[in-house]
Amino acid sequence: MTAKRVRIIALLAISAVFLLAWAFPIIWSVLNSLKTDSDVLAYPPKLVFTPTLEAYRDVLFGSGSILPNLLSSVIISVGTTVVTMLMAVPAAYALARLRFRGKKFAGFYVLATQMLPPVGIIIPYFLVLRNIGWIDTYQGIILIYLSFSLPFAIWLLVSYFEDIPFEMEEAAYLDGASRLKTLWRIIIPQVRGGIAVTIVFVFLNAWNEFLFAVVLSGNTVRPVTVAMFNFVSVEQTLWAKLAAVSVLAMLPVVVLGVVAQKHIVKGLTVGAVKGGGRR
Amino acid sequence: MPSFKPTRRTLLKTGTAAAAFATFAPAFLRQAAAQDADLAPYKSAQIDWQQVSGETITVAVIPASYFENLITLAPQFKALTGIDVRFEKIPPAQIRQKSVIDLTSKTGTYATHAADPMYYALYAANKWVEPLDTYLADKSLTDPAWFKLDDIIPAWRRANGIDGKLYGMPYDGEVTIQVYRKDLYDAKGLKPADTLEAYMSNAAALNTPNDRVWGAALRGVAGAGQNMYIYPSIFREFGGDWMKGGKLAVNGPEAEAALAWYVDVMKKYAPTAAANWNWPDIADAFSQGTVASYIDAHSSASVINNPEKSKVIGKVAYARWPKGPSGKRTTSIWNWGFPINSALPEKKRKATWLFIQWAASAETQARTAHKFAGPTKRSGVNRTSVWKDPDYIKLMNGFGENFVEVTMGALQEDTDVDWRPRVPQWPAIGDTMATAIQSALSGQATIKAALDDAQRRIEPMMRG
Numbered sequence: 001m002t003a004k005r006v007r008i009i010a011l012l013a014i015s016a017v018f019l020l021a022w023a024f025p026i027i028w029s030v031l032n033s034l035k036t037d038s039d040v041l042a043y044p045p046k047l048v049f050t051p052t053l054e055a056y057r058d059v060l061f062g063s064g065s066i067l068p069n070l071l072s073s074v075i076i077s078v079g080t081t082v083v084t085m086l087m088a089v090p091a092a093y094a095l096a097r098l099r100f101r102g103k104k105f106a107g108f109y110v111l112a113t114q115m116l117p118p119v120g121i122i123i124p125y126f127l128v129l130r131n132i133g134w135i136d137t138y139q140g141i142i143l144i145y146l147s148f149s150l151p152f153a154i155w156l157l158v159s160y161f162e163d164i165p166f167e168m169e170e171a172a173y174l175d176g177a178s179r180l181k182t183l184w185r186i187i188i189p190q191v192r193g194g195i196a197v198t199i200v201f202v203f204l205n206a207w208n209e210f211l212f213a214v215v216l217s218g219n220t221v222r223p224v225t226v227a228m229f230n231f232v233s234v235e236q237t238l239w240a241k242l243a244a245v246s247v248l249a250m251l252p253v254v255v256l257g258v259v260a261q262k263h264i265v266k267g268l269t270v271g272a273v274k275g276g277g278r279r
Numbered sequence: 280m281p282s283f284k285p286t287r288r289t290l291l292k293t294g295t296a297a298a299a300f301a302t303f304a305p306a307f308l309r310q311a312a313a314q315d316a317d318l319a320p321y322k323s324a325q326i327d328w329q330q331v332s333g334e335t336i337t338v339a340v341i342p343a344s345y346f347e348n349l350i351t352l353a354p355q356f357k358a359l360t361g362i363d364v365r366f367e368k369i370p371p372a373q374i375r376q377k378s379v380i381d382l383t384s385k386t387g388t389y390a391t392h393a394a395d396p397m398y399y400a401l402y403a404a405n406k407w408v409e410p411l412d413t414y415l416a417d418k419s420l421t422d423p424a425w426f427k428l429d430d431i432i433p434a435w436r437r438a439n440g441i442d443g444k445l446y447g448m449p450y451d452g453e454v455t456i457q458v459y460r461k462d463l464y465d466a467k468g469l470k471p472a473d474t475l476e477a478y479m480s481n482a483a484a485l486n487t488p489n490d491r492v493w494g495a496a497l498r499g500v501a502g503a504g505q506n507m508y509i510y511p512s513i514f515r516e517f518g519g520d521w522m523k524g525g526k527l528a529v530n531g532p533e534a535e536a537a538l539a540w541y542v543d544v545m546k547k548y549a550p551t552a553a554a555n556w557n558w559p560d561i562a563d564a565f566s567q568g569t570v571a572s573y574i575d576a577h578s579s580a581s582v583i584n585n586p587e588k589s590k591v592i593g594k595v596a597y598a599r600w601p602k603g604p605s606g607k608r609t610t611s612i613w614n615w616g617f618p619i620n621s622a623l624p625e626k627k628r629k630a631t632w633l634f635i636q637w638a639a640s641a642e643t644q645a646r647t648a649h650k651f652a653g654p655t656k657r658s659g660v661n662r663t664s665v666w667k668d669p670d671y672i673k674l675m676n677g678f679g680e681n682f683v684e685v686t687m688g689a690l691q692e693d694t695d696v697d698w699r700p701r702v703p704q705w706p707a708i709g710d711t712m713a714t715a716i717q718s719a720l721s722g723q724a725t726i727k728a729a730l731d732d733a734q735r736r737i738e739p740m741m742r743g
Contacts, residue, residue: 038588041567043491064342123380130386215377218388219367229370230342236582237559 026250032243040239055244059231066245069227073207073249075138076223080145080206081199084153089195091150092157093183097169107158110151118148122215129216136218144212149202156201160194161187196263200256207253224249318359320642324425326418332361334630336390339378341615342368344655345451346393348647349638355646356637362630371504375706382407387622390631393615394447396438397503401703403441408618410444414632426636430662434694438612441701448639451659452614454689455512458565458579459572461596461680463492471572471598475516475540478572478601482548485571494548496561496573497541501717503709505557508611509574510716511699513537516603521700527741529712530730536604538719538726545720554720566591574600576611577686578658580678595679599689610693614661641665649674658686666690704740711736 032040034051042049059066094100095107125144126135134140164187172182188195210225217226228249231242321328340346350366357363367389369377378392382402394402402408415421415428428436435449457478459471463485472478482494498509514521517540519533528534545553550564562582564570566589577597583589600608617635619628637643641662648657649671656674665671666687675683700708715733718724724732 036587041563041588043567043569123384126380127384130384130388135388214370214373215380219365226370229373230368232370232559233342234371235343235559235578236562236585 029243029246029250032239033247035240037238037240040243055240056248059241059244059248064230066224066227066248069222069224070248072138072217072221073223073225074252076141076145076213076221077203077206079138079142080149081203083142083146084149084202085195085199087146088150088153088157088198089188090183092154093161093187095154096158096161110154113147113151114155118211122212125212126215135216136220138221141213141216141221141223144216145206145209149205152205153198153202156198157191157194160191164190193263196260200260200263203256204253207249316355316646318355321359321637321640324422326420326422328360328633330419331626331630331633334361334627335363335365336627336630336634337365337367337388338617338634339367339369339374339389339392341371341374341393345615345647345657345659348651348653348655348657349450349643351651351653352643352646356634359637360630360633362633364634382620382622385622387620387624387627390620390623390627391617391635393450394439394618395504396435396447396612396614396616397699397701397705397709399439399441399446399618400701400705402618403444403446404703407621408446409621409628410446411448411619411632411635412444414619415445420629420632421636426640427664430641430664431639432614432661432663432690434612434690434696435614435616435661437694437696438614439616447616447618448635449614449616449661450638451657451661452612453576453578453659454610454613454686454694455509455575455600456577456610456685456689457572457574457598457600458583459596459598460565460568460591460594462594463571464596471596472601475513475601475603478574479540479544479548481572482544486548488550491569493550493553493570494572495544496549496553496556496564496570497545498556498558498561498575499545499549499554499717499720500557501713502557503706503713505713506716506720507699507709507713508613510537510541510712512574512600512609512611513541513603515609515695515698516600516605516607518603518605521697527700527702527708527737528734529708529715529737530727530734534730535726538716538730541716542720542726554717563588576613577682577689580682581655581658584678593679597679597681597685599685600693607695608689608693609695609698610689612694612696612698614659645671702741704737707740708737711740 031047033055034053035046035049036052036054039046039049058064061067095103095110125147129135129140129144132140134143168186168190169182172186177185207223208225209223213223214226214229217223224245228242228245231238231245340350346366346368353364353366374393375395375398378389378394379398379401381388381392382405399408403410415423415426431449432452435452436445439445439447439449457471459481463469464471464481467484469481469484470477472481478495484494485492486494498505500506502508514534514537517533517537519531519537521527521529523531550569553561553564556564558575558579559582561570561573561575562579565573565579566583566585568590580595580597583595584592586592600610602608617638619631619635623631639661641664644657644660644662644665645668648660648665649668651657658675658678660666660671666683672683675686699705702708711733715724715729719726719729723729
């Protein structure tokens with residue numbers, strides 16, 4: 001009994017250390033976002049201070065408002081997620097269930113696109129978009145994001161589809177359902193958890209993306225990850241404003257995480273227990 | 280054809296918009312009046328400013344107050360020339376990458392951009408940008424008597440020139456100088472250092488970490504524009520020569536002595552964290568009273584004099600770089616200049632030149648500096664005549680003792696066009712050197728090993 005208790009206490013202590021290390025930057029950002037610039041620099045760091053929403057007011061409604069950038073981020077992330085899912089669900093289903101020529105190659109091809117270091121393909125992407133006049137447009141950035149979100153989504157979804165027993169489908173066929181109807185009515189409801197997980201990951205990747213965005217965006221389309229950088233100017237770093245933008249940019253991610261948490265945890269364990277299904 | 284059928288919603292929207300306009304109209308009109316400023320000083324130039332009216336150009340700048348002030352004046356440029364300028368603000372770390380991609384792919388996205396002087400060798404070698412001489416010599420485009428090229432800080436023009444040809448017009452720049460706490464120096468009877476040795480002993484005398492005051496701070500973080508921005512001055516002051524016998528050399532006895540001095544100052548007298556500091560961090564620390572002296576850009580004066588966060592206002596003074604063993608003082612020759620993208624069609628190139636001429640003119644420099652209506656004034660104007668203007672001097676001397684004198688002295692006497700190796704391979708060389716300096720500072724390699732290793736890496740770059 002005591003040995004068990006010691007173990008639990010030790011585990012709790014270790015978890016607390018890790019939790020603190022992970023949570024610290026976020027707590028620090030939130031605190032700094034509520035400080036004035038002089039409080040940010042104060043030493044020893046002030047834990048008790050008069051909070052102010054000035055930084056938030058400035059970044060939201062000041063001259064360099066980030067509202068248009070937040071909107072850009074939303075359009076890009078939602079657009080990427082919707083298009084990805086519309087294409088990834090049927091593709092993953094096909095790879096998991098159908099027998100067709102070149103299936104193995106298709107599977108490998110999808111994976112291979114994930115092997116290229118992204119920095120190596122920025123310039124070709126830039127040239128392609130430039131030639132079709134899609135630099136600094138939503139469709140251009142979403143198209144490029146698809147190139148990494150789609151393979152990722154397909155590979156994540158394939159394992160979920162493979163976990164569904166064939167027998168369920170067969171039962172549906174026996175009752176006279178077509179393949180598409182089976183997919184829609186029987187399979188998709190079964191992989192809801194997996195789809196939710198995929199949506200969250202695809203959305204987060206698009207929301208947090210910086211490397212491609214900084215090159216392919218411009219004045220019209222500029223996501224918040226890129227706009228945020230402008231608070232680190234050559235003259236000074238505007239810590240309070242930078243922290244305020246970071247917190248604002250984190251919010252949708254946190255909300256999504258909390259809402260989808262149940263699915264994420266379930267989704268991850270499903271994969272873990274069944275070991276990726278038959279392959 | 281769509282007809283206009285007002286619904287309740289559109290009516291409400293229109294009403295709101297009208298109300299909003301009515302509320303803001305007075306402010307809007309005032310601003311318009313201010314922008315409709317006197318164009319006579321520009322019209323005295325014997326050129327046709329309207330010759331390519333109707334063109335639109337895109338200009339990439341970094342987010343910085345000196346460009347913000349210029350953007351504010353853009354409506355005046357439009358009124359003068361009929362040219363629309365679209366500004367795109369790109370963070371300094373990405374502007375080089377984006378402009379190089381634009382130039383290599385010859386897409387002509389940015390008519391001009393705020394350019395790093397170290398990049399002109401690369402630009403010129405590839406003919407990505409135009410030599411400005413042609414534009415300066417063309418009487419239909421430039422009135423030399425009005426533009427007065429010679430008035431533009433000579434060091435910056437040299438920095439932006441390759442083989443005697445100017446490729447980028449300096450707009451705003453800086454020099455590195457000593458910034459020190461006069462109160463602390465006076466209390467100990469110290470004078471600002473005249474030699475690198477004295478700088479070290481001053482730092483030693485003032486270094487009291489227990490009272491949270493460190494003797495000195497220099498840029499520590501690795502980067503071509505970070506630690507490799509301060510080290511080249513020390514290297515040159517120790518008698519280093521980047522192009523020894525026509526071959527790029529970054530190691531050798533002078534380099535070792537220079538790097539040893541840098542590592543010594545940083546390890547003994549700078550806060551430990553300074554190894555990861557960039558210039559804003561140094562200025563932030565100084566403004567909180569924890570650093571007795573630093574050597575960095577004169578433009579950091581505005582940060583350490585910012586009443587909203589500085590605790591040292593009124594206690595700051597300035598001095599030029601201490602002399603090195605070679606007897607020289609070597610400052611930086613940094614400036615943001617505007618080149619002309621060669622990929623543009625002729626009319627747009629002309630429009631770009633008119634923009635550059637307008638931005639670099641004495642009138643615009645004054646209007647974005649001491650004559651600027653907004654809160655931030657520029658400390659990096661490109662014209663000797665503006666630096667001699669009593670109004671400007673008065674404004675700048677608000678930053679502390681000797682500010683104008685020291686900055687002008689450094690600009691005129693301490694600049695050195697070979698401060699950093701000006702070769703097309705600079706971007707890669709700058710990064711390699713930055714890594715070497717950092718590994719010596721962190722103790723990962725000895726000074727000699729770090730420099731020899733950098734030399735080994737740089738040699739193949741120069742062969743290519």
